[in-house]
Each structure stands twice: as C-alpha cells, then as structure tokens.
Amino acid sequence: MSEGRTLAVFHAHPDDEALLTAGTMARAAGQGHRVVLVVATDGELGQTRVPLTPDTPLGLVRRDEVRQAARLLGVHRLVHLGYADSGAGPAVPADPPGRTRFVRAPLADAAARLADVLREEGAEVLITDDEGGGYGHRDHRRAHRVGAEAARLARTPRVLEATMPFAYSSPRLITHRVDVRRHAEAKRAALRAHVSQSSPTMGGDRALVRCLRLPAPVFRWVFGHEWFIGPPAASAATGCIWPGRSR
Ligand SMILES: [Zn+2]
Known part of the structure; x- marks a missing residue:
C-alpha cells in the first residue's frame, strides 16, 4: 500500500x-510512506575503539553503519551532504583537505x-534536531538551523524537531509523542548497526550498551x-506527524 507521502x-x-x-522512520515506512534520511557529516570525530587504518577511517566505517x-529501518534513500564532523571538543578542528566542518x-x-x-x-514533513541540539x-x-532554513527554501509544509522529554527542551514544548513500540526491535537493530558507537567491545557508550541488553x-x-516539537497536533497522544491527518 503506497500512500505517496514522503x-x-x-x-x-x-x-x-x-x-x-x-x-x-520504521513506522512511516511500514505504513507505505517514502522515507529519506539525510546526514550532514560522517561522524569521523566520534569516540571508538574500532581498529582503524588509513584505508578505513572512522568516517568510512560510520557511513557503512548508517x-x-x-x-x-526501511529507509528508501540515504543522502550524505559531505560535510566534516565539527567534533565536541572545546574548539572546532581545522578543516580536513577538501571538506568543510559542518x-x-x-x-x-x-x-x-x-x-x-x-x-x-x-517531502511533506522534515524532521530535524531541536534548537538545543539534544545534549x-x-x-x-547547526542541523536545527540548517533544517529550518532548508524547509523555508523548499516550502516544506511541516517541520518537526526531534527531542527527548529529559533534554534541554521543556516537556511542555513537546507536541508529538509517536508510539513506536511495534518498531522497537527495528530501533534496537539500528542502534546495534552502529557498531563503532554501541558495541561493548568497541568502546560503545556504557549506558547505551546496557540499554541494548534489556x-x-x-x-x-x-x-x-x-518525541517532537512542532505545530500543535490534533492529539499529541496519537503522534500523527503528517499535516491534516489523524494517524
Ligand atoms: Zn550526533
């Protein structure tokens, strides 16, 4: 069944x-919608214990993982914008040859x-990061700002900001709570696919490693x-992400 929404x-x-x-994403794909994932950088400055070589730098490993x-998750198209990871350290490192830090x-x-x-x-809906960038x-x-500006340029009808109730954003701002319980195992598999970030032997975040064993x-x-921040939903509990729909 294809409902023709993206x-x-x-x-x-x-x-x-x-x-x-x-x-x-798994829920939308399962409902017959087209799902497109766009990633700005290859995450090359992430922490990991994955053995790396000049031929297999972390950015390449993480592109394979995503x-x-x-x-x-049933994503139909994956796009890389090709920017370099800006890192989480106190200063943004110099640009690598031929690429710009995001x-x-x-x-x-x-x-x-x-x-x-x-x-x-x-695309009828664009999901991007919240203003505070989660943590x-x-x-x-930056993804939040770029997403907002891109949606304005492309006249994308709806923008939703992905967030968590315990992130910087006040839970009062959350407008959409999407029930993805049926897709929880797909989510777990997606998290595990990011071996360089989630594997216990490859230096995965300890809290995440514990969660993946639940x-x-x-x-x-x-x-x-x-959870998402966007225009007020008809019913936040139903978590409908699409404009003018009830599911
Ligand atoms: Zn990130």
Missing part, C-alpha cells in the same frame, strides 16, 4: 537517527543542499516512543 529526516551524524527517529541502519559551512549553502533533496522528494553538540544545533518488553517500554 518523510525526510535530517541529522548531523550517523547514529543520531537511531536514537531519536528510528522508530518514526547505510546498514537505514536498510533495517559548523563552518555557510548556512545558505548547507540549507540549499538539503532543500534540493526536499524539493526532489516533495548540545554544535553539529546538532529484555524486549523493557526495551519496548524505554524506547517505545519518540
């Missing part, structure tokens, strides 16, 4: 989608690249909803 999701790094929007995660890219340029994808796809990573905050019912309870 959801575009924009994040700064590979794995941001697995934590914040994987369930919503490709695998996207496949598991936060240094002119807003208009990055937004135009994303807007091209939104127009090509006729505040500079690339996440029994299915507990995992479903913890990861069974995703």
Whole structure:
C-alpha cells in the first residue's frame, strides 16, 4: 500500500537517527510512506575503539553503519551532504583537505543542499534536531538551523524537531509523542548497526550498551516512543506527524 507521502529526516551524524527517529522512520515506512534520511557529516570525530587504518577511517566505517541502519529501518534513500564532523571538543578542528566542518559551512549553502533533496522528494514533513541540539553538540544545533532554513527554501509544509522529554527542551514544548513500540526491535537493530558507537567491545557508550541488553518488553517500554516539537497536533497522544491527518 503506497500512500505517496514522503518523510525526510535530517541529522548531523550517523547514529543520531537511531536514537531519536528510528522508530518514526520504521513506522512511516511500514505504513507505505517514502522515507529519506539525510546526514550532514560522517561522524569521523566520534569516540571508538574500532581498529582503524588509513584505508578505513572512522568516517568510512560510520557511513557503512548508517547505510546498514537505514536498510533495517526501511529507509528508501540515504543522502550524505559531505560535510566534516565539527567534533565536541572545546574548539572546532581545522578543516580536513577538501571538506568543510559542518559548523563552518555557510548556512545558505548547507540549507540549499538539503532543500534540493526536499524539493526532489516533495517531502511533506522534515524532521530535524531541536534548537538545543539534544545534549548540545554544535553539529546538532547547526542541523536545527540548517533544517529550518532548508524547509523555508523548499516550502516544506511541516517541520518537526526531534527531542527527548529529559533534554534541554521543556516537556511542555513537546507536541508529538509517536508510539513506536511495534518498531522497537527495528530501533534496537539500528542502534546495534552502529557498531563503532554501541558495541561493548568497541568502546560503545556504557549506558547505551546496557540499554541494548534489556529484555524486549523493557526495551519496548524505554524506547517505545519518540518525541517532537512542532505545530500543535490534533492529539499529541496519537503522534500523527503528517499535516491534516489523524494517524
Ligand atoms: Zn550526533
């Protein structure tokens, strides 16, 4: 069944989608909608213990990981904007040869690249990061600004900001709570696909590693909803992401 609607999701790094929007993407794909994931950078400055070589730098590893995660979620198209990770350290490192750190890219340029994808796809909804960038990573905050500007350029009808109730954003701002319990195992698989960030032996975040070991019912309870800030929903409990619809 194809309903002919398109959801575009924009994040700064590979794995941001697995934590914040994987369930919503799997749900939309499962309902017959087209799902397009756009990632700004290859996450090359992430922490990991994955053995790396000059031929397999972390950015390449993480691009493969997000490709695998996207496949598991039913994403129809994955686009990389090709920016370099700006990192989470106190200063933004120098640009690597031939590429620009995402936060240094002119807003208009990055937004135009994303807007091209939104127009090509006729996206009705764009999901991006919230204003505070979740835990505040500079690339996440930049993704918020780039997403907003791209949606304005492409006249995308609806923008939703992915967030969490315990993030910087007040829970009062949350307008959409999407029930993704049926897709919790797809979300878990997507998180696991990011081996360099989630594997216990590859230096994965310890809290995340513990979460990935939870029994299915507990995992479903913890990861069974995703939250968004956007225009007021007819019913926040139903979590309908589409304009003018009830599911
Ligand atoms: Zn990130």
